[in-house]
Structure formats: C-alpha cells, structure tokens
Amino acid sequence: MNPMPKRRFSDDPLFPFDIVHRDTKSPETELPDHLHDRYEIVYIHQGKGTFFIDQSFFEMRPGDLFVIPGNTIHRAFPDGVDRITSTAVFFAPPLLRQPALGDGYACMRIFEQARREHRYRLPGTPSAEIERLLDAIQKELRDQASGYRQAVLLELHRLLLALNRMTGPAARRDAEEEVKRVGPHWMQEMLRHIDRHPGGELSLSSLSERAAVTPAHFSRVFKQLTGMNVTAYVNAKRIAYAKEQLVASDDSVDVIATRSGYESLPHFHRMFKQLSGQTPAAFKRSRTMRADQARADRIQID
Incomplete structure (x- = not known):
C-alpha cells in the first residue's frame, strides 16, 4: 500500500x-487525502464542489465554513468548471x-461538537466578518511586524469566537440537513460501520460481503x-x-x-509511524508532556 500523503x-x-x-483549486491541483494532527478551518470564498469528511459528503458553496478536528480523514x-477558492487555517490546540x-x-468547543456529532459544515452566506479576520491573519503573517504572532493569535481567537x-x-439543524447524499445507500452504511468498529474485521472481502456487492465493485x-x-x-x-486511545x-x-x-x-508500529511521523510511544510522550504543561500553567495562574 502506498503511504498516505501528508501535508507539510x-x-x-x-x-x-x-x-x-484564498487558494483556487481544481480537481487536478487539489491536495490528496490526508490525516494530520492540526485542527483546520476552511472557508469557501467562491466556487462549488463536494467535501468528504470522516464518513459524510458535504456541498461546498460560497460562505460555507468547515471545522475539522485533528486526525479526521477529509x-x-x-x-471542474466553477472552481473553488478557499482559505484554510491549520493550528495545533496547544x-x-x-x-x-x-x-x-471554551474556544475549542466547536471542534469537540463537530467530532461528537459528525457535523463539520456551517452553512451560510459569504461573511464580511470572517473574510476580514482571515485577511488580517494573512496580512500579519506576510508583513511580520513586531508582535505579529501575538496578533495572529488574537485574530484566531476572534475567529473561533465568531x-x-x-x-x-438552528445552525446545527441546517448543517444536518445539508449532508449530501452521495453514492449508494450501502456505501453510506459501510462508512458508518467502519467509523463505529475501527478494530473489527474490515477487509475488502468482509466489507463487500456485508454490503452484498462484489469486492471489485x-x-x-x-x-x-x-x-x-x-x-x-x-x-x-x-x-x-x-491516537485517541493512547491519550x-x-x-x-x-x-x-x-x-x-x-x-x-x-x-501497527509501521503504520503508526507512516501516518503520524512518530512511534506510538513518542506520540504518547509528547501528548503527556503537553497535558502536564497545561496543568502547570493552570496551577501557576490560579
């Protein structure tokens, strides 16, 4: 199996x-599937398309926002004609x-909610406020004036607050209604089955048998x-x-x-290193250190 390409x-x-x-994409230039630890916010400026996230398909239209927790397949x-122009923000929770x-x-509540409810899309209309915040972040990173990282952090907090x-x-109901029905019913069922039973028997032969179709199909x-x-x-x-279990x-x-x-x-070690860039033990150590530092920070503030 070829390794899953990872975003740099x-x-x-x-x-x-x-x-x-404000990157314009086409089917030929869109990045391949990826799995990464960074949390992601995607805003659609213009164009249309389909977004596969976790186990669901969503329409992409101007004004749509997607919030994608870390380690979520998307x-x-x-x-191919009405090309997508989007802005994507990536950050680590620490x-x-x-x-x-x-x-x-809690500023990360929106991501926790998305992971829990499998609702990653915030349907809407083009937002001048959201675009202003994204443009401000880009300007700070481009100009790198004194304190630009603090300025980016402040704008990110404003974005998450919005x-x-x-x-x-009401927004959650709209998001639920906007899940796109793509492909046959059995495919939707199999995606849900894989999500609910990641440790189960998930070979191509067993999945195709469960779906009552041939493995090739x-x-x-x-x-x-x-x-x-x-x-x-x-x-x-x-x-x-x-990764969730290790933490x-x-x-x-x-x-x-x-x-x-x-x-x-x-x-397991080989696949974990291939997809995460770390061994399981190193991953667990890094997350433990982050949690310890967060606790120390809270104690110091209190």
Whole structure:
C-alpha cells in the first residue's frame, strides 16, 4: 500500500500555525487525502464542489465554513468548471492554551461538537466578518511586524469566537440537513460501520460481503467516492482511533494495537509511524508532556 500523503506544515514548535489564503483549486491541483494532527478551518470564498469528511459528503458553496478536528480523514473534490477558492487555517490546540474564565466558554468547543456529532459544515452566506479576520491573519503573517504572532493569535481567537457563536441549535439543524447524499445507500452504511468498529474485521472481502456487492465493485465505488482505496482508509481510521486511545488510557501499546484492529505489533508500529511521523510511544510522550504543561500553567495562574 502506498503511504498516505501528508501535508507539510511549518515546523516551529512555538507557533504551530499555517494558513493557505484564498487558494483556487481544481480537481487536478487539489491536495490528496490526508490525516494530520492540526485542527483546520476552511472557508469557501467562491466556487462549488463536494467535501468528504470522516464518513459524510458535504456541498461546498460560497460562505460555507468547515471545522475539522485533528486526525479526521477529509478530502475536497472541487468542481471542474466553477472552481473553488478557499482559505484554510491549520493550528495545533496547544497554541490556544488558556485558563477557563468562568463564563462557560471554551474556544475549542466547536471542534469537540463537530467530532461528537459528525457535523463539520456551517452553512451560510459569504461573511464580511470572517473574510476580514482571515485577511488580517494573512496580512500579519506576510508583513511580520513586531508582535505579529501575538496578533495572529488574537485574530484566531476572534475567529473561533465568531464560529462558536454561529453554532446554535438552528445552525446545527441546517448543517444536518445539508449532508449530501452521495453514492449508494450501502456505501453510506459501510462508512458508518467502519467509523463505529475501527478494530473489527474490515477487509475488502468482509466489507463487500456485508454490503452484498462484489469486492471489485465495492473497491471501485469506494475509490470513486472517497478518493482513497479501502485499505488506506481503514488504516487511517484505525491509527486515528489508536491516537485517541493512547491519550485517553494508560493501556499498553500492544493492547491498544490489538484494540485498533492490528494483530501484528510491528505492523501497527509501521503504520503508526507512516501516518503520524512518530512511534506510538513518542506520540504518547509528547501528548503527556503537553497535558502536564497545561496543568502547570493552570496551577501557576490560579
């Protein structure tokens, strides 16, 4: 299996932030499927297309916003004629580390909600406020005046505040209604099945049997709709699940590997390193260090 291509980010550990500003895409230039730790905000300036995120397909239209938590499989399919122009913001959550101020607000709530409810799209109309914030971030990064990183961080907080205020009950209902029905019903069911059972039997033969279609047909339709082959998609879902387990539990790596659907520990290590750039142990250490630092910061502030 060919390794899943990974997006290249700036490697500054003190400022884990990137932006691709007002970029016009076509089916030929769109980046391939990817899985990364950065959290992502995508705003559609113009054009149309389809966005595959996690297990669902969404329309892309001017004014639409997508919030994508880290380690969420996604790929855009821009229209070949009405090309997409979009801005994408990428950041690591530790960049926004801050104490709770007692009013119940959490800037990362919108991402937690998206992951929990599988609703990644905020439908809307072109927003002058959102575009102003994105343009301001781009200008600060371009000019690099004194304090530009602090300015970017402030604008990012303003952007997240605006998005969180947009996600009331009505907006969530609209987002649910706007999920695009793409492909046959059995494909939708299989995507949900993989998401719910990442450690289960998910070979092409077992999935096609469950869907009551031939393996060749299953493979062809899956690739056509998601842009990925079945094996690459399943491995990405399993490694994303393993990352969650490594952070959330004290279980050993071999237990988590088995729970994630890998009978061979060397194969698990190989796939984890291939898709994340780290070994499972190194990943867990880095996340533990971040959590310890966050706790220390809170204690110091209190």
